[in-house]
Amino acid sequence: MKKITFVGGGSMAEALISGILENEFVSRKNVWVTNHSNQERLESLKDRYSINGSYNLNELFEGTDIVILAMKPKDASAAIDKIRAYLTEEMLVVSVLAGVSINTIEMLSGKQLAIARAMPNTSAAVGKSATAIAVNDRVTENQLEMVRKLFETVGLATFVEEGQLDAVTGLSGSGPAYIYYLIEAMENSAVEIGLEKQIAQELIVQTLIGAAEMVKNSSKPPEQLRREVTSPGGTTEAGMRILEESGVKQAFISCIKTASAQSKKMGDALCSQLKVH
Numbered sequence: 001m002k003k004i005t006f007v008g009g010g011s012m013a014e015a016l017i018s019g020i021l022e023n024e025f026v027s028r029k030n031v032w033v034t035n036h037s038n039q040e041r042l043e044s045l046k047d048r049y050s051i052n053g054s055y056n057l058n059e060l061f062e063g064t065d066i067v068i069l070a071m072k073p074k075d076a077s078a079a080i081d082k083i084r085a086y087l088t089e090e091m092l093v094v095s096v097l098a099g100v101s102i103n104t105i106e107m108l109s110g111k112q113l114a115i116a117r118a119m120p121n122t123s124a125a126v127g128k129s130a131t132a133i134a135v136n137d138r139v140t141e142n143q144l145e146m147v148r149k150l151f152e153t154v155g156l157a158t159f160v161e162e163g164q165l166d167a168v169t170g171l172s173g174s175g176p177a178y179i180y181y182l183i184e185a186m187e188n189s190a191v192e193i194g195l196e197k198q199i200a201q202e203l204i205v206q207t208l209i210g211a212a213e214m215v216k217n218s219s220k221p222p223e224q225l226r227r228e229v230t231s232p233g234g235t236t237e238a239g240m241r242i243l244e245e246s247g248v249k250q251a252f253i254s255c256i257k258t259a260s261a262q263s264k265k266m267g268d269a270l271c272s273q274l275k276v277h
């Protein structure tokens with residue numbers, strides 16, 4: 001039976017803990033978590049999920065198969081420094097730290113480790129994350145399967161080259177915020193055209209879910225699906241004309257490109273900072 005140790009017990013760790021327990025990826029007694037110093041939080045995680053919490057590094061790491069690095073990127077150096085002696089070549093180290101490269105983790109650990117770097121998004125909290133994972137060449141076939149299954153407990157998981165993770169960050173990492181923004185705009189308009197906010201929100205959310213399911217399940221590309229609901233001279237066409245004239249599609253493209261570029265810029269700066277430490 002696999003043992004998993006979380007280093008960091010914040011919101012991303014909790015989403016993963018909840019997902020792996022719900023999906024019986026490991027048993028509760030094989031999940032261990034530690035944090036920096038917030039004992040109250042550690043106790044509450046232990047109680048809520050009936051898992052193990054500890055500050056004793058021996059018991060945390062003894063026989064562990066998967067170590068999950070789930071602290072803020074700025075704390076990576078101190079955290080890895082603390083646990084370095086307990087990391088072994090047999091373990092799979094999984095990092096969810098935004099912007100921290102596999103090479104930086106290798107340098108900070110000073111060891112030849114099997115490392116997987118994942119970019120989940122906040123929807124992990126409801127089991128609907130879109131997670132992209134990159135690995136180094138020390139990750140075995142077994143570990144590859146293990147890490148895919150691990151992230152599938154909180155949604156979809158797919159493998160990419162590490163160089164593509166900035167694009168992933170701009171697209172699906174920040175993606176939930178773009179969709180919330182769209183919902184905000186739809187809610188505002190709904191109130192202006194006379195709908196109650198509560199009813200409008202239900203209609204908007206269901207519309208998004210329905211459209212997403214259509215794209216997922218249909219063999220037709222989204223452009224064709226859109227054209228099929230846009231009859232000449234109709235209401236959709238009248239509305240779409242405004243979006244076209246306002247350059248909304250181009251704005252989304254620029255938004256995602258800019259977010260990806262920012263991810264690369266911040267990641268590069270962070271990694272040089274961490275390596276200097």
Ligand SMILES: NC(=O)c1ccc[n+]([C@@H]2O[C@H](COP(=O)([O-])OP(=O)(O)OC[C@H]3O[C@@H](n4cnc5c(N)ncnc54)[C@H](OP(=O)(O)O)[C@@H]3O)[C@@H](O)[C@H]2O)c1
Nearest residue numbers: 008009010011012035036037038071073075079097098122
């Ligand atoms: N939240 C998301 O949706 C999301 C999405 C993608 C990626 N991520 C990544 O996930 C990571 C965690 O984010 P989060 O939102 O879960 O952060 P968070 O809620 O702030 O939690 C951070 C955790 O790390 C612990 N920690 C700090 N220094 C430590 C150390 N030296 N040793 C052990 N534990 C230490 C903290 O412990 P104390 O409380 O005791 O200080 C806390 O439990 C980040 O690197 C972020 O980039 C998050």
